[in-house]
Amino acid sequence: MTKFSDLNLNPKVLKAVEEAGYETPTPIQAGAIPSALEGRDVLGIAQTGTGKTAGFVLPMITLLARGRARARMPRSLVLCPTRELAAQVAENFDTYSKYVKLTKALLIGGVSFKEQDQLIDKGVDVLIATPGRLLDHFERGKLILSDVKVMVVDEADRMLDMGFIPDIEKIFGLTPFTRQTLFFSATMAPEIERITNTFLSNPARVEVARQSSASETIEQGVVIFKASRKDREASEKRQVLRGMIDAEGEKCTNAIIFCNRKMDVDVVAKSLKKYGYDAAPIHGDLDQSQRTRTLDGFRNGDLRFLVASDVAARGLDVPSVSHVFNFDVPSHAEDYVHRIGRTGRAGRDGKAMMICVPRDEKNLDAIEKLLQKDIPRLESPLKAPPAGDEVDAAMETEAEAKPRRTRSRSRNKPETAKESPRVEAVAAAPAPVEKREAEPVQEVRKEFPRDRAPREQTQREQPSRDRNSGGYQRGRGGADNKVVGMGDHMPSFIALSFDERRAG
Known part of the structure; x- marks a missing residue:
């Protein structure tokens, strides 16, 4: 040797x-x-x-x-x-x-x-x-x-x-x-x-090993998860993560939880803290001093859960990581090998678990193709949809930071608009109407006072210019009614020239 x-x-x-x-x-x-x-x-x-x-x-x-x-x-x-x-x-x-x-x-x-x-x-x-x-x-x-x-x-x-x-x-x-x-x-x-x-x-x-292969000392598994409702997927997915951690019990001494997006890293870390888990985020947008303190605390055993982006997936050597949880399926299959490689190092045993939602099934297939083997399926710890009052603080924080748009124009109106009595009255069945014999339609001509024009005129009734006569016509088939702009009496100053006006 x-x-x-x-x-x-x-x-x-x-x-x-x-x-x-x-x-x-x-x-x-x-x-x-x-x-x-x-x-x-x-x-x-x-x-x-x-x-x-x-x-x-x-x-x-x-x-x-x-x-x-x-x-x-x-x-x-x-x-x-x-x-x-x-x-x-x-x-x-x-x-x-x-x-x-x-x-x-x-x-x-x-x-x-x-x-x-x-x-x-x-x-x-x-x-x-x-x-x-x-x-x-x-x-x-x-x-x-x-x-x-x-x-x-x-x-x-x-x-x-x-x-x-x-x-x-x-x-x-x-x-x-x-x-x-x-x-x-x-x-x-x-x-x-x-x-x-x-x-x-x-x-x-x-x-020294087949390319893109994972260590044989790492036990792998994936939970195929489908949310009860699309708008509850993020919240229920975090509940699945907490269920997976609880199911491991004392065997999960510490773990790295990987997310694809930096925003999700912060949300998952806040959610775990809210439910009493010792967790902290680490990603590229944080200050270097904070990233160093968080990583040192995880290495020293002061921090149990490290919620990370792929900034921690490459080369970080923390020998005693017992578990790796992939909250998201990585978009690149090679990243999966690096992520789960944070556990089972130096011949130790490790466990890597992943949550896969329907839209990530293509990425899961790519990972299994890269590994040249199927990842065992695990039973979801989420037996029933969570109650409405079990939505975690991270979900509520998202809702407060980005309020949902509603069709209601008034702020005081509820999001789920109820039908008003007026709407109900309109929607009710109409009363029976007596049938009358059809009568010949007679053309009715509305007359308006000379000092007041009609409030509404259709496009057909608008005055149109008669190019030949130089006047206006009220409709195509009506008589020529010339309109004098100022009536019969014109002020005398209009007839004056510009010099005569200045002299006056």
Whole structure:
């Protein structure tokens, strides 16, 4: 059996690994570390929870043990898609490099530029960053990437698939062509692999598990749920989630609850809090300080339920997560593998459960096609539709924030309009009417006083201009009745010229 001592790592690195409690490398580590130490490009593919981070951190520390960084010129670069994953890589670097004199800088958003600039000015060996903040520093003239010797792209498929391609291409263009490049990910679709071939030169492909496979230690299940009414779907779906948590009982020591939208993350977290569950949200719109406090509290055991978007689905290492609940079926099948990979890590047992509504059945089929197996169906804990007074606070908050539109024009009128007595009277059956013999219709001509015009005139009765006579006709077949604008008497001043008027 291969041990870390057989991988030609720096003795100081081996000492730190032993103190961390590791003796035997995982398959991805055993396959990637020797090729990386030889200076080859590496494309590492392995399922989540298999130690990919150490697979590039350990050889990187060994390669950088000799030499010294210069100001604003880092010697290695690690790109991560999220702030949390970048911070976790930095923690791994601190753990394995404590006996090696290497410096690092963490460049992520939500943190002051000043502190990051001070570290860069001193010179750092390892630069761990998200693409956006890295380019911000470069455009401000604070970074020079011409001395990068090792470049690592963690979660490569997400970096290339979720809009980072222009940034990645720009960053690669700023680094020297002779660099060593390491790509690591849990999934690698064929179209993404073609993109990586433009960045890697004759890479050593290390694939220790079937692509997009989930760990066998994770027990999976899905609840097919259909709401009693469409407008109650969100509320009843949250009740199903609470029922699934209660059904697990003490076995659910802690859990990550994934939602597709940031807005749903906040709503679900508020709903769980209202019903007495210890829960907190984490997503990209929150302040970095709040995200860090929430994540630290979950890792330390102070927080039981972490309601998260996919910002927490990639690479976050919390070893003791017992359950993962997918409140929404992920729209990308690969995201499901990453989500459930937060449990069952390092050989532990885990459980992943999901709620699927009718509109998500296509996404569920895509996930089962990716996994090449069916996910077992679970019985819904929601036996009967909830009573009207059991709507949770999150639903009420949504209703208050966004009032429903009603057809009633008056604010005081109820939403469900009742028929008024007048309407009932009209709707009642009409009284019988005596039948009369038909009488010849005689044309009746209405006459109006000369000093008052009729209030309503149809379009046919409106006066029309007679082009030949220069007057007006009241209807097509009527007699010519010329209308004099001011009557028979015209004021004398109208006949005066303009000069005569001024003189007057």
